[in-house]
Amino acid sequence: MSEDTVVTAPDRPATEKNDARRGISALLGSAAGRNTGLVVALVLLCLAGVVTAGDRFADLDNVLTILRLAAVIGVVSVGMTFVITGGGIDLSVGAIVALSSVWATTLATQGIANSTHWIVVVFTALAVGGACGLVNGVLIAYGRVVAFIATLASLAAARGLAEIISNRRTQILDVRGFTAFFDASVLGVPVLVVIFAVVAAAGWVLLNRTTFGRRTFAVGGNPEAARLAGIDVRRHTALLYTLLGLCCGLAAVMLIARTTTGSATHGGLYELDAIAAVVIGGTLLSGGRGTIAGTVFGVLIFTTLSNVFTLNNLSISAQAVAKGAIIVVAVLLQQRLARRSGT
Amino acid sequence: MSEDTVVTAPDRPATEKNDARRGISALLGSAAGRNTGLVVALVLLCLAGVVTAGDRFADLDNVLTILRLAAVIGVVSVGMTFVITGGGIDLSVGAIVALSSVWATTLATQGIANSTHWIVVVFTALAVGGACGLVNGVLIAYGRVVAFIATLASLAAARGLAEIISNRRTQILDVRGFTAFFDASVLGVPVLVVIFAVVAAAGWVLLNRTTFGRRTFAVGGNPEAARLAGIDVRRHTALLYTLLGLCCGLAAVMLIARTTTGSATHGGLYELDAIAAVVIGGTLLSGGRGTIAGTVFGVLIFTTLSNVFTLNNLSISAQAVAKGAIIVVAVLLQQRLARRSGT
Amino acid sequence: MAQRLLAHGGLNGELAGAWSRARVLVDGSGRMTVAAPLLEVRGLVKRFPGVVALQGVDFDVRAGEVHCLLGQNGAGKSTLIKVLSGAHRPDEGEIRWQGEIAEFGNPTAAMRSGVAAMYQELDLVAGLSVADNVFLGHELSTMGFTRRAEARRRTRALLDRLGHRDIPPDRDVGRLSVAHQQVVSMARALSLDSKLLIMDEPSAVLDPDEVRVLFGVIRELTAQGVAVVYISHRMAEIREIGDRVTVLKDGRTVAAGLPAREVRTSELIGLMTGRVLENVFPQRVPVAQEAAEVLVVRGLAADGGFSGVDLTVRAGEVVGLAGLVGSGRSEILETVYGARKATDGTVEVDGRRLRRGSVGAAVRAGMGLCPEERKSQGLLLDQAVYRNITVSSLSSFARFGFLDDRAERTRSNRLTEALDVRPPGVDRVVRGLSGGNQQKVVLARWLLRECRVLLLDEPTRGVDVGARSEIYELIRDLAARGVAVVVVSSDVEEVLGLADRVLVVREGQVVHSGPADEIDESRVLDLVMEGHAA
Amino acid sequence: GNTPQNQGGGNQGGVKVANDEPGKKVVIGFSAPAADHGWMAAITNAAKAEAGKYSDVELRVVEGTNDVNLQISQVETFINDKVDAIVLLPFDGAALTPVALKAMKAGITVINVDRQFDSPFAARSTVLGDNHGMGVSAGTYICEKLKGKTDAVVAEIAGIDSLPLTQDRSKGFAEALATCGLKVSNRVAAEFTVESGEKAAANLLQAARKIDAIWNHDDDQGVGVTAAIKNSGRSEFFMVGGAGSANVMREIKADNGPHKATVVYPSTQGADGIRLARLAVQGKSLGDLVEVEVPRQVELYAPVVTKDNVDRYLPTAFES
Numbered sequence A, B: 001m002s003e004d005t006v007v008t009a010p011d012r013p014a015t016e017k018n019d020a021r022r023g024i025s026a027l028l029g030s031a032a033g034r035n036t037g038l039v040v041a042l043v044l045l046c047l048a049g050v051v052t053a054g055d056r057f058a059d060l061d062n063v064l065t066i067l068r069l070a071a072v073i074g075v076v077s078v079g080m081t082f083v084i085t086g087g088g089i090d091l092s093v094g095a096i097v098a099l100s101s102v103w104a105t106t107l108a109t110q111g112i113a114n115s116t117h118w119i120v121v122v123f124t125a126l127a128v129g130g131a132c133g134l135v136n137g138v139l140i141a142y143g144r145v146v147a148f149i150a151t152l153a154s155l156a157a158a159r160g161l162a163e164i165i166s167n168r169r170t171q172i173l174d175v176r177g178f179t180a181f182f183d184a185s186v187l188g189v190p191v192l193v194v195i196f197a198v199v200a201a202a203g204w205v206l207l208n209r210t211t212f213g214r215r216t217f218a219v220g221g222n223p224e225a226a227r228l229a230g231i232d233v234r235r236h237t238a239l240l241y242t243l244l245g246l247c248c249g250l251a252a253v254m255l256i257a258r259t260t261t262g263s264a265t266h267g268g269l270y271e272l273d274a275i276a277a278v279v280i281g282g283t284l285l286s287g288g289r290g291t292i293a294g295t296v297f298g299v300l301i302f303t304t305l306s307n308v309f310t311l312n313n314l315s316i317s318a319q320a321v322a323k324g325a326i327i328v329v330a331v332l333l334q335q336r337l338a339r340r341s342g343t
Numbered sequence C: 001m002a003q004r005l006l007a008h009g010g011l012n013g014e015l016a017g018a019w020s021r022a023r024v025l026v027d028g029s030g031r032m033t034v035a036a037p038l039l040e041v042r043g044l045v046k047r048f049p050g051v052v053a054l055q056g057v058d059f060d061v062r063a064g065e066v067h068c069l070l071g072q073n074g075a076g077k078s079t080l081i082k083v084l085s086g087a088h089r090p091d092e093g094e095i096r097w098q099g100e101i102a103e104f105g106n107p108t109a110a111m112r113s114g115v116a117a118m119y120q121e122l123d124l125v126a127g128l129s130v131a132d133n134v135f136l137g138h139e140l141s142t143m144g145f146t147r148r149a150e151a152r153r154r155t156r157a158l159l160d161r162l163g164h165r166d167i168p169p170d171r172d173v174g175r176l177s178v179a180h181q182q183v184v185s186m187a188r189a190l191s192l193d194s195k196l197l198i199m200d201e202p203s204a205v206l207d208p209d210e211v212r213v214l215f216g217v218i219r220e221l222t223a224q225g226v227a228v229v230y231i232s233h234r235m236a237e238i239r240e241i242g243d244r245v246t247v248l249k250d251g252r253t254v255a256a257g258l259p260a261r262e263v264r265t266s267e268l269i270g271l272m273t274g275r276v277l278e279n280v281f282p283q284r285v286p287v288a289q290e291a292a293e294v295l296v297v298r299g300l301a302a303d304g305g306f307s308g309v310d311l312t313v314r315a316g317e318v319v320g321l322a323g324l325v326g327s328g329r330s331e332i333l334e335t336v337y338g339a340r341k342a343t344d345g346t347v348e349v350d351g352r353r354l355r356r357g358s359v360g361a362a363v364r365a366g367m368g369l370c371p372e373e374r375k376s377q378g379l380l381l382d383q384a385v386y387r388n389i390t391v392s393s394l395s396s397f398a399r400f401g402f403l404d405d406r407a408e409r410t411r412s413n414r415l416t417e418a419l420d421v422r423p424p425g426v427d428r429v430v431r432g433l434s435g436g437n438q439q440k441v442v443l444a445r446w447l448l449r450e451c452r453v454l455l456l457d458e459p460t461r462g463v464d465v466g467a468r469s470e471i472y473e474l475i476r477d478l479a480a481r482g483v484a485v486v487v488v489s490s491d492v493e494e495v496l497g498l499a500d501r502v503l504v505v506r507e508g509q510v511v512h513s514g515p516a517d518e519i520d521e522s523r524v525l526d527l528v529m530e531g532h533a534a
Numbered sequence D: 001g002n003t004p005q006n007q008g009g010g011n012q013g014g015v016k017v018a019n020d021e022p023g024k025k026v027v028i029g030f031s032a033p034a035a036d037h038g039w040m041a042a043i044t045n046a047a048k049a050e051a052g053k054y055s056d057v058e059l060r061v062v063e064g065t066n067d068v069n070l071q072i073s074q075v076e077t078f079i080n081d082k083v084d085a086i087v088l089l090p091f092d093g094a095a096l097t098p099v100a101l102k103a104m105k106a107g108i109t110v111i112n113v114d115r116q117f118d119s120p121f122a123a124r125s126t127v128l129g130d131n132h133g134m135g136v137s138a139g140t141y142i143c144e145k146l147k148g149k150t151d152a153v154v155a156e157i158a159g160i161d162s163l164p165l166t167q168d169r170s171k172g173f174a175e176a177l178a179t180c181g182l183k184v185s186n187r188v189a190a191e192f193t194v195e196s197g198e199k200a201a202a203n204l205l206q207a208a209r210k211i212d213a214i215w216n217h218d219d220d221q222g223v224g225v226t227a228a229i230k231n232s233g234r235s236e237f238f239m240v241g242g243a244g245s246a247n248v249m250r251e252i253k254a255d256n257g258p259h260k261a262t263v264v265y266p267s268t269q270g271a272d273g274i275r276l277a278r279l280a281v282q283g284k285s286l287g288d289l290v291e292v293e294v295p296r297q298v299e300l301y302a303p304v305v306t307k308d309n310v311d312r313y314l315p316t317a318f319e320s
């Protein structure tokens, strides 16, 4: 339609002012703004840490400890953000981490890795994770099995398989180079933390700045509308689970690096931890809305919480009760603040 | 409007025939029909049991064992069906069962029960369960905390509280009458199984034959429409969680009867088991559609599965892999058959 | 004239006039009393975050009348309805019910007082049966147990009264066509036995016959003293059924209680839009004989729906599909588009045959579809306007998969301004837009893609007169630029006025195909009805 | 069972004064898997109680966890905190080895409890229950009881099957049975909890119509197993327990249930770990030994408790 046949809207100038204002607030606050509640909760938690544990909390080493703890589950949570934003769910992440870790530490793999390069271990874990994710994705997207059930089945199957492969033994990694690489630091920051940061940043870009991310929102928000808009919803869904599978494979590598082992017990209850971090971060379980920044905050809140508890020598059961209360408070806070900021 | 001005639909006779057919099939098959896939899966499982374990499987005692095993998780799953149909989810059921069992077996309760009547134990468990459910419901409905997060918080808090109360000990019930009552049989059927049957039947009536049930579907299927129709959606939601809490209390009573103990470790992973049974039964995780019969089949499938495995002396890992495969097959079967039957 | 009414000073005077014209009754003793209106609303204000939907609405309804509400998309009609039925709480203003100040804090309170509403977005629960939906919230029950047979019987009776013996009370509402859902929604409103019945665009999805039945029911009700508030964008309906008209513009009452039959259409349109519309349908541009056949459909069939559909659309041609509700037009469109799997037949765009059952292939070949149910099929309701517009053209904004966010907004903004989407702003969430404006957003999506073939399923449903003529112009404009357009509409006048060629569909068969100017409305209706025992 | 139960009680040996005398303040970090069963809860409780007896011990207990990643980070926190010693019952010995090595390198005394690290340098001293020995003890006892009955049906109710300790126990059990020509006919696994024990036993009793002996790995889940047996009304077999809860010992003493014996797996290991840590940090030696330093490894004995010797063990048994 050519410009001149257009009926000019009378209040266009107002719009532009609005747009400008929105532009600024978007710059300032896309992370901090929408996540004020989470930021406040995290800050309060840190304050609690400083007040109760003083320098022991506010110490660089301690911060790095928190970040290292956050790294593994953080990588899984970033992947989970995509799946949930796309309207799905994955209960099998922990089992996939276990299976990948076991497969990547089998004697066969270690043999090849030792005779060629340790990167073989990494690729094995990624390949196993990606393949598991692909199976999930195909079952869900093309087999039309409800995600909850499909991944529950994978959870059972992958853990069982991991146990069979490892014969229920913890497999110790004995590949030179691998440990050396992952134990290193970059400018004082441990490699694991660097990996988490890179994954989070890449996840943010992928979700917010690419066609893939935009389609993820569409598929999660209204799959029928997305389909009629020309998006291949099934392929996209399968891709999302594969992406998460890859994240699980990477998490397995990180866990191997941390523990020097592969084991069928690795990644226990990661599904709950990851989903909790994602949801507390503000991603809608029903799909269509998701934020990587929120997920990162969610992971940090949970890990900081357990760090503060560790520092304070609280009774273990009281910790559980407090944890429940803190989760609820964080969410209520987030809601109140989000509502006030008018979004 | 009078008959003669009506444009007669050309296919009216067909419709009426359809209606008649539907009436019959509704009579015959409301449970079996919509759940053909589940029935077939269960029958196949039983066949597998008979083939591999012979009379040991097809024995009355064994059937009663399966039913008794199904009873506890079955009661929780019936309650869960309501919450999920109403558009919610509850991760705290296992923790509520634990807390109820511990509270009901404290020395204080046992003292009162011994000096008055064992029913005190039952009421304590129900009251604790109901109260926990109410807290969940209020947090979710009035506090607007996402159900997943709210009940995750309750999960942590209730288990912690159960540990504090029990001092992490297994509390043995020593109340005369209680055990006698629950260990008894009615016409050869153990009381626990009778309770499960009654709860399932009552649940069916409540969901399908009362205004409460109709409103549950509406609240889960389209909360906005329900609100516009004058339903107090928030109160109803709170009631749903309370109902589930009561079911958890009852399950705690049954678990106490089975194990003669209350313990903070009771009900481990019930949330997953119950949700899996409900979802495999055909209740939509997104709300608005739910079936008690399906849930009962779901519970029976899972318990029969583990019975058949045990009878065959299979390794747990192989069980896990097979379990995953069987879940997927059951769901695919259910889908194919449901599609063919045209509903 | 418009200035006179629009002037704020004049508004009060106008209202005072309406007030004094309130019905004068003669009671038994011969004394004259002024009956208070059934419902009276003053200075109603309702704010949403970022939008003031109502900014001072005055309005009154008398027992036994049909009061029509008129206004452009986004004028605030639906919001007003929701305030009256207790679904929204007003921020300011007062509501008087039978002379008393009333607080409709929630839908139940309103229902108890005797207000029943049929909402524009159907307020039904898919998954529940027709009977359950009709009595939802006021179930027939004994001690909490539903009386199902009774509910079924009464539902049956209500549906019969609405002329729909073909809707089984046991059927899942989600499986009914939109039109039938609308009927159920009506049955639901009737089941409440109310004093005031509010209908928000009930006729949008009905065909002419059904509208006639609806009007019969409305007359029956008003004869019993029930008041009806009726919202529609169709002027002819307002003339036929309305007693008085209130016009809203930008959340304000610009004229209250005009006599529905006397007031001139141009005056109403002037009040609504603030401008004068000449003729509704734009001039046809004859399609060149040698224009390329862009869309060629041969022998298309789908299970249980339709069969043997042939359809050829040339560049620059607009083809209209007329037919009754449920005749299978939407199914044909969706099958052509690849959203449903065809069992037979071929679809070609620009001479290339499309893969069956693949929307992606259709879109890549240059097809676009504006689906019938824009909320469930067309829109990402909780996402920004611009994201809804660019969702089908993402790759054109992307470089190596990375999106140019600013270009997206700029291009979308240009389109929403061209289409006059209100309120403006491409970062707004689509859910907050009124129905007509949502439709424009879907249209904008395909305008942006500059597609070769545009399939429009009921493109003007729920769209106001002003916007409607804009959409017509837009369609014509597109055609002039060589786009092949297929329009499905239940409004025969629209099909005839807009299309170059008309196909009449009955029970999944194309029963007529020919130039639009060689057929008239009554002939189309005959074709459509043929075979129905009239 | 060498730990005194009474407050302030010392070693049975005569060097009590020297060792229990308050010395240099010792900060001990304690981390164990999640207390999702009674034995594990008892471990933590005993450790806490033990630390409470010494005025010179400050104990920091962290949330029990089955997530190795979290447990590693807890140990890291202890290292950051520069505690004097860490008593670590790892969820998975091998997985916690790197961080234990790190702690040792940082000069912290690490005492490894129950589940062994895979490097000898990762701990100053190790307290081990004898899982393999438990199986052997149970198997040997059953062999004796069933004397030459070669067609006897022996069933096994294992604990969490994915733990190496369960496999060690099963392996020892099978080996011991093999010496008298028996084998495990039916094996089920529970999860160390009462409820899982009941469930596993109910199915097991269906799987085997006639049983001569059952070995149950864990007395906690044994409460559930007993309930299931009672429910089934079966009594043709006898049962051997595991770990040695006070409950089961009382039952053995009263001889009124299926339990005829139980194999002790001391729940006081954690407490021993605390003691060793304190002594090692303060540079003291183990009382009854001549050595100047605490030993590298203490492997606890897995005795069979029967009606005859139950009185000796009942005082140190844990309440499940």
Ligand SMILES: Nc1ncnc2c1ncn2[C@@H]1O[C@H](COP(=O)(O)OP(=O)(O)OP(=O)(O)O)[C@@H](O)[C@H]1O
Binding pocket: C048, C049, C051, C052, C053, C071, C072, C073, C074, C075, C076, C077, C078, C079, C080, C120, C422, C423, C431, C432, C433, C434, C435, C436, C437, C462, C464
């Ligand atoms: N829930 C809401 N949140 C935010 N804005 C809203 C909401 N509901 C309505 N609005 C805004 O209020 C204004 C009035 O909308 P309303 O739906 O009442 O219009 P309408 O007159 O019914 O239009 P139509 O003829 O298109 O149905 C619009 O600008 C709309 O965007």
Ligand SMILES: Nc1ncnc2c1ncn2[C@@H]1O[C@H](COP(=O)(O)OP(=O)(O)OP(=O)(O)O)[C@@H](O)[C@H]1O
Binding pocket: C175, C176, C177, C178, C179, C305, C323, C324, C325, C326, C327, C328, C329, C330, C331, C332, C372, C490
């Ligand atoms: N998903 C479906 N499941 C069952 N029946 C369907 C479905 N979709 C359409 N139908 C039925 O197919 C027939 C044709 O519907 P279609 O929507 O194509 O008609 P239409 O001419 O476009 O009418 P409308 O004006 O209602 O859109 C109707 O009887 C409708 O009820």
Ligand SMILES: [Mg+2]
Binding pocket: C077, C078, C079, C120, C200, C434, C435
């Ligand atoms: Mg409207």
Ligand SMILES: [Mg+2]
Binding pocket: C326, C329, C330, C331, C372, C457
């Ligand atoms: Mg249609």
